[in-house]
Amino acid sequence: MAVDDNTVRRIAHLARIRVTDEEVPHLRSELNAILDFVAQLDQVDVSGVEPMTSVLPMDLRQREDKVTDGGYADRIVANAPQSEDNYFVVPKVVE
Amino acid sequence: MTDLTRITLAQARDGLKARSFSATELTQAHLDAIEAAKALNAYVLVTPEKALDGAKAADARLAAGEAGPLEGIPLGIKDLFATEGVRTTACSRILENFVPSYESTVTAQLWRDGAVHLGKLNNDEFAMGSSNETSCFGPPVNPWRRTGSDTPLTAGGSSGGSSAAVAAGLALGATATDTGGSIRQPAAFTGTVGVKPTYGRCSRWGTVAFASSLDQAGTITRTVRDSAILLRSMAGFDPKDSTSVDRPVPDYEAAIGRSVKGLKIGIPKEYRLEGLSPEIDALWQRGADWLRDAGAEVVEVSLPHTSYALAAYYIVAPAEASSNLARYDGVRYGRRVPGKDIAELYENTRAEGFGREVKRRILIGTYVLSAGYYDAYYVKAQKIRTLIRRDFENVYAAGVDAILTPATPTPAFPIGQKVTSPIEMYLNDVFTVTVNMAGLPGIAVPAGLGGEGLPLGLQLIGRPFDEETLFALGEAIEQAAGRLDAPQWWG
Numbered sequence: 298m299a300v301d302d303n304t305v306r307r308i309a310h311l312a313r314i315r316v317t318d319e320e321v322p323h324l325r326s327e328l329n330a331i332l333d334f335v336a337q338l339d340q341v342d343v344s345g346v347e348p349m350t351s352v353l354p355m356d357l358r359q360r361e362d363k364v365t366d367g368g369y370a371d372r373i374v375a376n377a378p379q380s381e382d383n384y385f386v387v388p389k390v391v392e
Numbered sequence: 393m394t395d396l397t398r399i400t401l402a403q404a405r406d407g408l409k410a411r412s413f414s415a416t417e418l419t420q421a422h423l424d425a426i427e428a429a430k431a432l433n434a435y436v437l438v439t440p441e442k443a444l445d446g447a448k449a450a451d452a453r454l455a456a457g458e459a460g461p462l463e464g465i466p467l468g469i470k471d472l473f474a475t476e477g478v479r480t481t482a483c484s485r486i487l488e489n490f491v492p493s494y495e496s497t498v499t500a501q502l503w504r505d506g507a508v509h510l511g512k513l514n515n516d517e518f519a520m521g522s523s524n525e526t527s528c529f530g531p532p533v534n535p536w537r538r539t540g541s542d543t544p545l546t547a548g549g550s551s552g553g554s555s556a557a558v559a560a561g562l563a564l565g566a567t568a569t570d571t572g573g574s575i576r577q578p579a580a581f582t583g584t585v586g587v588k589p590t591y592g593r594c595s596r597w598g599t600v601a602f603a604s605s606l607d608q609a610g611t612i613t614r615t616v617r618d619s620a621i622l623l624r625s626m627a628g629f630d631p632k633d634s635t636s637v638d639r640p641v642p643d644y645e646a647a648i649g650r651s652v653k654g655l656k657i658g659i660p661k662e663y664r665l666e667g668l669s670p671e672i673d674a675l676w677q678r679g680a681d682w683l684r685d686a687g688a689e690v691v692e693v694s695l696p697h698t699s700y701a702l703a704a705y706y707i708v709a710p711a712e713a714s715s716n717l718a719r720y721d722g723v724r725y726g727r728r729v730p731g732k733d734i735a736e737l738y739e740n741t742r743a744e745g746f747g748r749e750v751k752r753r754i755l756i757g758t759y760v761l762s763a764g765y766y767d768a769y770y771v772k773a774q775k776i777r778t779l780i781r782r783d784f785e786n787v788y789a790a791g792v793d794a795i796l797t798p799a800t801p802t803p804a805f806p807i808g809q810k811v812t813s814p815i816e817m818y819l820n821d822v823f824t825v826t827v828n829m830a831g832l833p834g835i836a837v838p839a840g841l842g843g844e845g846l847p848l849g850l851q852l853i854g855r856p857f858d859e860e861t862l863f864a865l866g867e868a869i870e871q872a873a874g875r876l877d878a879p880q881w882w883g
Contacts, residue, residue, distance in 0.1 A: 300759065312714060312758040313721070313735070314751055315743035324755065327814060331756055334815050335703040335769070341776055348774035349781065352591045352605050352831035353856060357634055372493040376725035385723050388734050 299329050396421035397561035398877070401465055401618035404564055408454055408464045415454065415464025419447035419508050422466045426510065426562045428883030433532045434547075434557040436471055437479055438511035446508040453506065462625055463506030468563035470554050471512040472519055473499050473609075474598040478509075482600040483527035484517045486726045486745025496598025497630045498567060498609045505625040510563055514553025517747045518717065519574055519602045522820040524552025525811055526749040534582055534804050535560040535878035539845035542881075545804040548578025554612045555582040559878050565613040565622045569599060571606045572705055573800075573824025576836035579612050580799035580849025583838040583876030585866065587611045587619045588824075590857050591831035592637035594623075595630030603712035604635075606705075606828040615875065616837060616866040620644035623859065639857065647860035652868050653687030655861065658792040662698035663823060665801070671842050672798045679796055679839055679850040682872035683865065693792055695783040700776050701826040706818060707760050707773035708829075713750075714757025720745060752814065781830040788855050794865055797823050799836040799849035827853050835862045839873045847876050 300308070305325045309316040316324060351357075370383035379386040396418050399407070407413055423440050443466060450464035474480045474492035481487045495503075503509070517526040523546040525531045532552045534545040536559070547556035551568035555578035558566050568575040570588035579586025587610045594609040601607060609626060611619040624645065629638040659680060664673070680690045722728035722741030729744045731737035746754070760769035787795065801822060810817045827834040833856070836849040850869060854862045 304759075305755070308755050308759050308762065310739075311762060312754050313718075313738040313742055314746070314754065315736075315739035324752070327752055328756060328759065330815060331706060331752075332759075334818075335707055335773075337703050338700055338707075338772055338776060341697070341700055341779070343772060343775040343779070346775040346778050348771050349605075349777040350774070352635065353637070355592075355635075355637065358631075360631070369493075374724075375493055376490055378722060378726070378728035387723055388731070388737055390734050 300325060300332065397425045400615050401564040401613055401621055402615070404465055405462070405621070409459065411454070415447040415450035415508065416444065418464060419443050419466045419510070422510055422563060429560055429562055431533065431882045432535060432556050432560055432562070433530055434514055434553045434560065434562055435468065435511045436481065436483060436514050436529045436553065439478055439509055442478070443508050443510050450506050450508060460504065460506030461621070462502060464508060465506070465564050466508040466510045467502060468510050468513045468554060468557045468566040469499055470515050470551055470567050470569060472515055472569050472600045473567055474600070475499055475509070475512070478512065480512065480600070481528070482518050483515050483529055484746065484750065485528045486720045486741070488528070488727060490725050494598060497595035497632065498599065498626045501625050501628065502567070507625070513557055513566055516550035516552070517750050518600065518713070519550035519569055519571055520713070520749050520753055521549040522573070522577060522817050523807065523810065524549035525807060526747050528747060531807050532556040533807070535882070536582060536804060536846055537881065544807050545846070546581065546807050548581035548804065550574040551578045551612060555579055555584055555586070558582070558584045558612050558614060560882070565611060565618055567609060567626065568612045569607055569609050570828065571602050571709060572828050573821040575610045575612060576824045576834055576849070576851055577800050577820055579836040581804040581847065583847030583878065585613050585616050585619050585838065586836040587623055587859070587862070588827060588834045589623060589627060589859055590833045592635050593627045593833070593857065593859070595628070595633040595636050597630055597632040601716040603709040604716060605712060606709060608828070616863055616870050617645060617648045619835070620648055620863045642860055644859060644863055647863040648867050650864040651687065652683065652864050655688045655793040655865065656791050657683050657688050657690045658693035658787050658795040659690060660693050660695045660698065660795055660797060662695050663797045665822070668801065672801060672848065675839055675848050675850065676796070676798050679869060682869055683796065685872070686868040688865070691792065693787045693795065695787065695826070697776065697779045697783050698826055701780055701829050702818060702822055704773040704776040704780070705821070705825045705829060706756070707769050708777065710753040710757035711761050711770050712757070714754045714761065717750070717754055777829050780826055784830050784832060793855070794861055795853040797851045797853065799823060799851040803842050803844060803846035803848055823851060832856060833859045833862055835866045837866045837869045838876045839869060841876065
């Protein structure tokens with residue numbers, strides 16, 4: 298399953314990473330090298346094997362559904378590149 | 393007075409209790425050593441005021457007889473652990489100005505127990521790498537050099553700042569994280585001890601996430617005993633991490649010196665790779681002999697799915713990384729590069745903020761999780777993970793207590809040697825990655841110098857939550873091999 302230039306562009310857009318036209322061929326060959334490397338997994342018979350969903354056998358804990366934290370919006374936005382009145386500021390999204 | 397930066401963490405603890413020196417003297421000695429070792433690039437941020445304040449408070453508690461288990465011990469912190477009010481970057485441009493308003497659970501427990509914070513240590517960007525060369529601060533330099541050569545060598549990765557600092561006497565111990573070998577490989581490259589505990593043993597809360605089902609915090613120290621002391625403070629249940637395990641933390645130090653007589657040690661035949669260097673093979677053999685001499689029984693075992701672990705890892709880890717790193721969007725924190733709309737803002741920010749290796753892994757991860765490929769790649773890799781874990785379970789069920797392997801296929805290599813080939817770089821993790829895939833504990837212990845005069849390490853892999861057996865066996869190897877100290881050429 299080799300990727301082509303268009304697939305690289307599509308994946309980069311899905312990942313929200315801008316790539317330039319000059320970067321595409323290089324990324325394509327690197328991604329294909331990695332995909333070739335992982336293709337060895339096709340040799341393994343995994344029929345009847347359950348995928349690992351928990352690293353160690355354990356049930357996911359649940360907690361009571363109540364507010365236990367919060368009330369400090371100023372700290373939440375403290376690292377924002379742009380904020381106003383404790384809101385994050387972004388370019389206009391809705392026309 | 394003896395050089396306070398060359399004693400062990402245990403000796404420092406005992407010396408502080410006996411009032412042979414003060415925490416302030418001990419901390420100042422380390423700050424001076426850090427200042428003189430800038431050429432090693434181990435620290436990306438030094439916090440002298442915080443360190444001296446902490447030392448002063450420790451001295452007061454020591455005088456009042458209220459000392460915690462790590463009272464006055466100066467430590468370095470990998471820059472992946474969020475530290476309140478202290479810049480935390482994961483060594484990425486995208487987080488270059490991030491100052492957390494909270495403290496990671498692991499570091500909070502260290503300060504609770506009296507440790508002193510020297511500063512933040514270099515690592516590969518988002519812990520993605522095996523030579524610490526992906527850091528936006530440039531790579532740390534290994535305190536070790538080849539005999540008769542001044543070629544700068546890698547301190548390993550991703551915890552290369554931690555390993556370089558500990559090996560060079562710039563901290564009595566360091567925190568580190570391990571997703572595929574990022575504690576054990578740098579430890580092996582620098583003649584230090586690295587412990588990757590069982591998945592769930594240390595809280596992941598407040599640690600910058602790479603691959604959540606593989607990440608685990610651990611220790612790098614100069615001796616096995618020091619790691620036992622440090623891990624006891626770092627480990628423990630944390631309700632804020634949903635995969636943290638609720639079971640008591642044993643006194644790991646009590647396992648040091650425990651007899652290893654009668655323990656059954658497995659030598660996995662699949663780790664005897666074609667082309668394995670004779671030097672590494674001889675080291676492995678010697679390690680088995682040492683444990684046999686200490687009374688352990690050494691048996692050959694089989695872990696048949698070993699050879700698929702690395703390939704499965706390079707699906708699982710990037711997949712989880714692509715998901716975890718989606719949060720870096722230029723809106724809530726970190727670097728922001730403007731765009732004409734929000735999509736372009738995201739794309740510009742992430743293109744400029746992430747380095748090459750991180751982008752490569754995000755793209756691979758996005759691809760294997762994308763529509764039509766999820767089952768073929770991600771689900772398949774998780775099935776192989778089940779098989780890898782089953783291999784270990786079978787060996788342990790047959791009575792094996794721990795498994796002995798080399799820690800790395802080679803000693804430390806020159807900085808710049810492997811950056812052009814991702815696959816070649818990935819092969820560094822061939823002996824360590826299975827441990828993360830199965831969630832098991834592992835320890836890397838120095839086992840002597842190779843022909844080039846560089847440290848080589850052995851790895852022991854244990855049963856889940858049986859770090860104590862690893863400490864007992866690791867100390868037996870340490871006793872037989874002797875400690876390694878890098879000859880000082882810097883400063």
